[in-house]
Amino acid sequence: GAGVSQSPSNKVTEKGKDVELRCDPISGHTALYWYRQSLGQGLEFLIYFQGNSAPDKSGLPSDRFSAERTGGSVSTLTIQRTQQEDSAVYLCASSPDRRRMYNEQFFGPGTRLTVL
Amino acid sequence: AQKITQTQPGMFVQEKEAVTLDCTYDTSDPSYGLFWYKQPSSGEMIFLIYQGSYDQQNATEGRYSLNFQKARKSANLVISASQLGDSAMYFCAMREAMDSNYQLIWGAGTKLIIKP
Numbered sequence: 001g002a003g004v005s006q007s008p009s010n011k012v013t014e015k016g017k018d019v020e021l022r023c024d025p026i027s028g029h030t031a032l033y034w035y036r037q038s039l040g041q042g043l044e045f046l047i048y049f050q051g052n053s054a055p056d057k058s059g060l061p062s063d064r065f066s067a068e069r070t071g072g073s074v075s076t077l078t079i080q081r082t083q084q085e086d087s088a089v090y091l092c093a094s095s096p097d098r099r100r101m102y103n104e105q106f107f108g109p110g111t112r113l114t115v116l
Numbered sequence: 117a118q119k120i121t122q123t124q125p126g127m128f129v130q131e132k133e134a135v136t137l138d139c140t141y142d143t144s145d146p147s148y149g150l151f152w153y154k155q156p157s158s159g160e161m162i163f164l165i166y167q168g169s170y171d172q173q174n175a176t177e178g179r180y181s182l183n184f185q186k187a188r189k190s191a192n193l194v195i196s197a198s199q200l201g202d203s204a205m206y207f208c209a210m211r212e213a214m215d216s217n218y219q220l221i222w223g224a225g226t227k228l229i230i231k232p
Contacts, residue, residue: 031218042207042224048217056217089159101149101168101211105220107161 002026004108006092012114013082021077021111025094032069033105034077035091036061043091049075082115089113119143120208120223128229135195137226139208142189147213150191151220152182155205164206167191203230 005024013019025032034046045059049069060066064082069075079086089112093105121140129135141150152164167175167182175182183192195202208223 033220040227043222045219045222048219050217056219091161093161101147101213101218102166103218104151104163104166105161106163107153110159112159 004092004094004106006090006108006111008111009109010112010114012116014116015084016081018078018080019082019113021079021090021092021113023075023077023092023094023108025073025075025092026096026106027073029094029096029106030072031095031097031105032075033093033095034067034075035093037089037091037110039088046077046090079113082113084115087113087115119221120210122206122208122223122226124226125224126227126229128231129198131200131230131232132197135198135202135228136183137193137195137206137208137228139191139193139223140189141191141208141210143210143212145212145214149211150182150184151209151211152180152191152193153207153209154202155207155225156201157204161207165193198230200230200232203228 007022030051032049035043047067048056064080067077089110091110092108095103095105119142123138148169150167154162165175165177165180167184174184179196181194205225205227207225209220
């Protein structure tokens with residue numbers, strides 16, 4: 001079956017522009033996560049969706065960042081008025097059931113964002 | 117305080133030798149799970165192995181095993197008979213049952229390079 005997909009794979013934008021990053025989770029997975037990974041660094045949690053519940057936005061670094069998940073499936077991460085420090089790889093992951101401790105997260109290939 | 121600590125930012129190992137990647141964690145939750153992921157240069161995050169806090173035996177998956185020392189709060193990953201394809205970043209992560217969102221808390225990673 002298909003894994004987690006993300007688009008675009010690469011995005012180059014100018015400072016001040018808005019960008020949208022898309023994530024298609026594995027079908028049937030109820031949990032969806034967005035992470036940011038700066039070059040050579042670990043994963044920074046951004047936002048978490050669980051089914052139709054209100055998302056956990058505690059990791060969003062500023063109000064320029066927002067995310068939606070439509071119909072419990074596809075998610076879009078939007079960064080408004082991009083800054084150079086937003087340059088990073090944005091990773092999306094999905095998981096089948098948050099209530100199970102051993103459930104791994106399945107990751108997409110990431111979107112590499114470069115803000116000039 | 118750091119919840120997940122990976123003290124080795126980088127390691128060089130000769131091909132075919134065994135490798136131990138360190139991970140220590142900090143939690144007061146008696147129920148938790150520990151994960152190891154591999155991230156090759158291609159960028160995808162690949163799940164390797166899981167250890168539950170109540171598991172009686174150390175987890176094993178092929179050439180990967182987890183040296184789980186609960187009293188020391190360590191969960192080191194052991195790779196036997198290393199291969200060139202093992203060169204990658206390796207991340208340790210933890211999930212705590214008391215976290216209603218069942219988030220994964222990530223370490224900073226260890227960069228492993230296998231020398232021929």
